[in-house]
Amino acid sequence: MINVDIKEDTFWERNRKTGGYLLRKRATQIAVSICRFILLFGMCFLILQPILNKISVSLMTEEDLFDPVVVSIPLHFTLDNYKIAADVMNYKVGFVNSLIISLTTSLIQIAMCTLVGYGFARFKFPLKKMWFAFVMLIIVIPPQVISTSLFLRFRFFDILGIIKMIRGEALNLRGSIIPYYLMCFGCMGLKDGLYIYMIRQFFRNIPNDMEEAAYVDGCGMFKTFVTIMLPEATPIITSCFLFSFVWQWTDGFYAGMFLGGRRLVSTSISSIVDSLGVYIQRLTGEKVAVSIAYSNCILSTATLMVVGPLIILYLFAQRKFVESIASSGIKM
Amino acid sequence: MEKSKTKKKRLVGLEKRKARAGYLFIMPFIFGFVVFMVRPFVQSLYMSFTSVELGAGIFNMSWTGLANYYYSFRTDPDYVRLLTEELLRMVIYSFAIIVFSFFVSLILNQKFQGRALVRAVFFLPVILSSGVMLGLESNNQLIENLQKTVETTTSGISITAGLQTILRTTGVGTRAFEKVFEVINNIYDVAMASGIQIIIFLSGLQTIPTSMYEAAQIEGCTAWESLWKVTFPMISSLFLVNWVYTVVDFCMRSDNQVIDKIQDMMVVKQNYGTASAMTWVYFVVVIAFVGITSLAISKGVYYND
Helix, strand or coil, X not given: CHHHHHHHXXXXXXXXXXXXXXXXXXXXXXXXXXXXXXXXXXXXXXXXXXXXXXXXXXXXXXXXXXXXXXXXXXXXXXXXXXXXXXXXXXXXXXXXXXXXXXXXXXXXXXXXXXXHHHHHHHCCCCCHHHHHHHHHHHHHCCHHHHHHHHHHHHHCECCCCXXXXXXXXXXXXXXXXXXXXXXXHCCCCCCHHHHXXXXXXXXXXXXXXXXXXXXXXXCCHHHHHHHXXXXXXXXXXXXXXXXXXXXXHHCCHHHHHHCCCCCCHHHHHHCHHHHHHHHHHHHHCCCCCCCHHHHHHHHHHHHHHXXXXXXXXXXXXXXXXXXXXXXCCCCC | CHHHHXXXXXXXXXXXXXXXXXXXXXXXXXXXXXXXXXXXXXXXXXXXXXXXXXCCCCEEEEEXXXXXXXXXXXXXXXXXXXXXXXXXXXXXXXXXXXXXXXXXXXXXXXXXXXXXXXHHHHHHHHHHCCCCHHHHHHCCHHHHHHHHHHHHHCHHHCHHHHHHHXXXXXXXXXXXXXXXXXXXXXXXXXHHCCHXXXXXXHHHHHHCCHHHHHHHHHCCCCHHHHHHHHHHHHCHHHHHHHHHHHHHHHHCCCCCHHHHHHHHHHHHCCCHHHHHHHHHHHHHHHHHHHHHHHHHHHHCCCCCC
């Protein structure tokens, strides 16, 4: 009690000594932090609100959806929506498929992009500027530009006419995953230009000395890369891997183009409203029109189920995501 | 003389070896670029001058000159309108995104409790609004209904609506105001699209040495002045990066109307030639726009080194 009194005394005394400056400063500080809190709270709410909405809707029964009294807290809690959505999407199969494909493709992509990024960061060779300009070009070119001809190319796949000679006709690689793996090997997957750029930027910031010491000690180029430079670059590599995994998980463009037949969570969610009608028809045996509210409710539930694993991943690896971009020191 | 010559030769040898190693390292990219980018790229350019017919197991292309371009500009009812609308939207939104993310990163750079949490929330859209998720968000009517209910129950205290009517009645620059209102009403989209930009700005802000601010303060600089005289020039190069990233990101979004139109042309109408022509027009316009604007911005960029 006494302590507090003394403190206040000194504060006012100090304030008087500074001619009111201290009080003004403290007041502006408090005002600023209140404003900041309101602003940030509002904006965070803005970003989180759709997810919160979806959570509340996904827990409602159908009658709650039409009840005007119920806005965001469901009257009858239920987990049936999750069951139905999982059934409609064939969630288990889709989840496993998505997991396998996202993991493998991002592993390939990041391995290749690390090699290329290292090559661009640490070696001098003729036409380097030109090749790097091409990297920038693939960042800028929307994949839609080349989608038509890529589509036709993989529909009638051939390498210099060899396959046609053997089999008599061109190979139809559509619906198989091989073309996409090939593209990943060639650094032409989803946003690979960006990864190359980020990894190159990171390698450029590592001092030259370590490499040179390794060369002097008789280490080869590749061995230096594996034993000296790779361990240094683990932060950027893990975060690029995380990015590539996440973007692959939600990607619909490449998945729709190459992996047509395969069940993935990203492709099944875009057609979930249609499949819901089919599903209910199969259950009840007659054609029923599904109400818009209910199909949207299932859509929200399914969205949550698709995004859920990513949110969990993000909760654990949040720092990796954010710090990677900060650490790569992007400049132009 | 002889010795130095051999030395030089050996250096060349090392450089040659390094160059070879460099090429080996970027080999995957060269392979992929040539096979999966150059050929399709050229082919799609060629296709835009032809009419493509899909037969059973084979496709034919017949040269039609500029007919596809003529069609997209003169005959197609929507294309030109969509293109101009989308470009205008791109300019306005990219600008809004840059301003928003600069502002947010300024706030997030200050020290306060729970900063890590707020940062995590602002970065969340990068994960949540990618790929197919973006399209789902916009056509979920249930969520819209929910929003409407919330809006109608709280309509009595809408400050923005009151402000809008006041600004509208002033009659000065009404059309410009309308655009601003539109952006403000869609602030959610802006926030969702600015995750990466915020982080890039933040990383830039953290590299500014505090001694600069201290010096400015001692010289009698207010916080407002040091924002424009210290912060702004120091991270001006990041404006360029963010601008390019934002524009490119915007024209690749899946809810882009021009892309929708092209997809429709390709998948529904099976008109590959015209689809290619439309894509190329869009692509060239966007590249030209990015090139010109980033050239203009790079004139104003200040480099500290």
